[in-house]
Amino acid sequence: MADYLPSAAVQMTDETFRLLRDFIYEHSGIYFSDNKKSQLENRLSLRLRANNLPDFDKYYYMLKYDPQASKELRALFDSVTTNETSFFRSPPQIQAFQEKALPEIMERRAEKGEKILRLWSAGCSTGDEPYTMGIVIKEILSEKIKEWDIKIFASDISEKALKSARASTYNEYTLRSVPPEIKTKYFTQSGSQFTVCDEIRMLVELQYLNFNDTKRVKLMRGFDIIFCRNVLIYFDDDAKKRFVAQLYDNLNPGGYLFIGHSESLHNISRAFKLVHFPGALGYKKE
Amino acid sequence: MERPILEIIKNIEEIPTLPMVAMEVMTLSKSPDVSIKAISECIHRDPPLAAKVLKLANSAFYRRGTQEIDTLHRAILMMGLNEIINITTSVSVLSVLGTRDKGGESLRIKFWDHCVATGLIARHVDKKIRMKAQGREFVGGLLHDIGKIIFDEFFHEKFMEAHALSIQRKCSMFEAEKEVLGTTHMEVGHFIAQKWGLPPYIADINLYHHQPGNAKFKDITSLISIANLLAKAKELSCGGDSVSFVLKDQEAWHILRKMGYSMDVLDIERITFEIEDIGEEVKTYLSAVSEEPVAEGANG
Numbered sequence: 001m002a003d004y005l006p007s008a009a010v011q012m013t014d015e016t017f018r019l020l021r022d023f024i025y026e027h028s029g030i031y032f033s034d035n036k037k038s039q040l041e042n043r044l045s046l047r048l049r050a051n052n053l054p055d056f057d058k059y060y061y062m063l064k065y066d067p068q069a070s071k072e073l074r075a076l077f078d079s080v081t082t083n084e085t086s087f088f089r090s091p092p093q094i095q096a097f098q099e100k101a102l103p104e105i106m107e108r109r110a111e112k113g114e115k116i117l118r119l120w121s122a123g124c125s126t127g128d129e130p131y132t133m134g135i136v137i138k139e140i141l142s143e144k145i146k147e148w149d150i151k152i153f154a155s156d157i158s159e160k161a162l163k164s165a166r167a168s169t170y171n172e173y174t175l176r177s178v179p180p181e182i183k184t185k186y187f188t189q190s191g192s193q194f195t196v197c198d199e200i201r202m203l204v205e206l207q208y209l210n211f212n213d214t215k216r217v218k219l220m221r222g223f224d225i226i227f228c229r230n231v232l233i234y235f236d237d238d239a240k241k242r243f244v245a246q247l248y249d250n251l252n253p254g255g256y257l258f259i260g261h262s263e264s265l266h267n268i269s270r271a272f273k274l275v276h277f278p279g280a281l282g283y284k285k286e
Numbered sequence: 287m288e289r290p291i292l293e294i295i296k297n298i299e300e301i302p303t304l305p306m307v308a309m310e311v312m313t314l315s316k317s318p319d320v321s322i323k324a325i326s327e328c329i330h331r332d333p334p335l336a337a338k339v340l341k342l343a344n345s346a347f348y349r350r351g352t353q354e355i356d357t358l359h360r361a362i363l364m365m366g367l368n369e370i371i372n373i374t375t376s377v378s379v380l381s382v383l384g385t386r387d388k389g390g391e392s393l394r395i396k397f398w399d400h401c402v403a404t405g406l407i408a409r410h411v412d413k414k415i416r417m418k419a420q421g422r423e424f425v426g427g428l429l430h431d432i433g434k435i436i437f438d439e440f441f442h443e444k445f446m447e448a449h450a451l452s453i454q455r456k457c458s459m460f461e462a463e464k465e466v467l468g469t470t471h472m473e474v475g476h477f478i479a480q481k482w483g484l485p486p487y488i489a490d491i492n493l494y495h496h497q498p499g500n501a502k503f504k505d506i507t508s509l510i511s512i513a514n515l516l517a518k519a520k521e522l523s524c525g526g527d528s529v530s531f532v533l534k535d536q537e538a539w540h541i542l543r544k545m546g547y548s549m550d551v552l553d554i555e556r557i558t559f560e561i562e563d564i565g566e567e568v569k570t571y572l573s574a575v576s577e578e579p580v581a582e583g584a585n586g
């Protein structure tokens with residue numbers, strides 16, 4: 001949606017792209033690969049206008065040298081992650097969740113005779129992510145889901161986002177990556193709106209949570225898998241390190257943390273094992 | 287009796303050989319004081335080979351300047367003798383094995399995608415850890431799985447069976463090969479590399495890219511071992527099980543670390559993101575080496 005801008009006149013040179021890419025990676029851990037140059041160009045052209053700057057070079061120098069730039073950083077991060085939520089976004093990551101991480105954890109649990117699963121969608125926004133997780137679990141377990149005690153905690157700091165998550169009703173566009181058979185199976189359609197069915201909603205527990213509320217974050221214990229996508233970018237390095245260390249403690253041994261598809265924890269945590277799945281990365285607590 | 291298929295392969299007469307001249311270049315390249323003149327004269331004795339080498343040297347993949355490289359001599363001066371030997375090795379092996387898809391079997395295309403990707407990733411990681419393998423890492427990656435092509439060519443049915451088995455059992459290709467064919471693509475690749483007189487490091491990579499601890503050329507074989515995994519993680523794999531792995535737990539990783547390469551400070555995430563769009567470069571390379579008619583008069 002926001003990727004389209006009518007006649008975005010200002011062009012980004014390859015060199016400026018690399019400078020901005022490295023700057024963004026260093027400050028947020030999000031990496032724009034070469035094929036995402038035009039995406040970055042489109043998204044940042046809004047920031048150029050907002051700051052009344054003639055070109056991307058000037059924008060880069062402002063970020064780098066202007067003491068006021070920390071405010072702009074936040075706006076920049078917002079613009080690079082906009083419209084990032086939608087059901088079944090980033091298929092390789094869901095595939096890793098569905099075909100590798102979940103089966104591995106479920107098998108271990110089943111062996112021990114404790115069929116319990118605790119998942120956390122940290123920063124769940126409008127609910128796309130926790131409901132996707134629920135659908136995937138139902139797809140794996142099918143009728144056997146009754147034998148399991150499953151909870152997907154979904155937290156966000158925005159009451160507005162939580163409200164739409166509760167309504168769990170989405171338009172066609174949000175569901176664009178959902179396979180048709182999944183759509184008919186787990187959503188009820190009314191006009192152009194699609195509502196998540198009850199059996200999936202029942203798995204998800206929505207709640208308000210501020211990640212700065214360390215006491216409450218500490219209480220989020222015993223998770224097998226945590227999704228925390230594009231949340232860390234808003235933290236400075238120290239806060240990031242503390243929060244990720246906390247997430248590590250929140251996980252059970254053998255649990256996984258998934259962050260944004262092009263997000264990195266390099267230099268943030270050495271506690272996790274970085275796992276390469278086909279097309280996606282995951283962080284494992286051993 | 288033991289390893290019958292490997293024995294059969296050793297005796298199959300139809301197994302192609304490298305062009306004479308290419309074999310001579312390989313031999314020449316092994317001597318430490320090989321001259322530019324000797325190599326360029328040698329390649330010239332096989333005009334189609336010379337033309338192919340020049341074509342690749344001028345392709346989008348290798349070309350650095352804007353000026354066309356019109357003679358081998360110039361190519362060697364501009365790119366260095368090592369790189370010309372690398373290119374000669376690659377084009378002669380690729381022209382014998384054929385990069386084209388045979389009869390619509392998609393596995394062949396996937397195979398070369400995987401091999402080129404492994405070479406490119408090896409080149410990328412080589413730069414990061416400053417191994418300075420001088421292009422050998424690319425050729426090594428490109429030619430690390432040649433045993434699979436021999437299987438596909440001469441034991442197609444059984445090879446497909448092994449492929450299916452590895453998917454079904456979620457085991458590696460070489461385990462499935464061992465069971466169905468009684469030998470592995472590593473042993474066969476090693477045999478072929480030796481038979482063709484390819485540089486010893488290529489034979490070594492073929493035999494040990496899944497067990498780099500046993501390799502003689504430990505550094506480059508470990509590098510290829512890692513690049514092979516990363517290519518699979520990018521889903522540029524020539525079939526078999528879909529892998530997940532921890533890079534830092536790999537034998538290859540430990541070997542390189544022990545050898546003093548700066549593995550501990552490597553930003554693995556970033557490397558993984560950087561190779562995200564490697565598919566494009568794979569295509570560029572494959573179209574540069576594909577067997578379209580080579581321009582006339584390129585053998586000056």
Ligand SMILES: [Fe+2]
Nearest residue numbers: 430431471495
């Ligand atoms: Fe292999």
Ligand SMILES: [Fe+2]
Nearest residue numbers: 400430431514
């Ligand atoms: Fe391979």
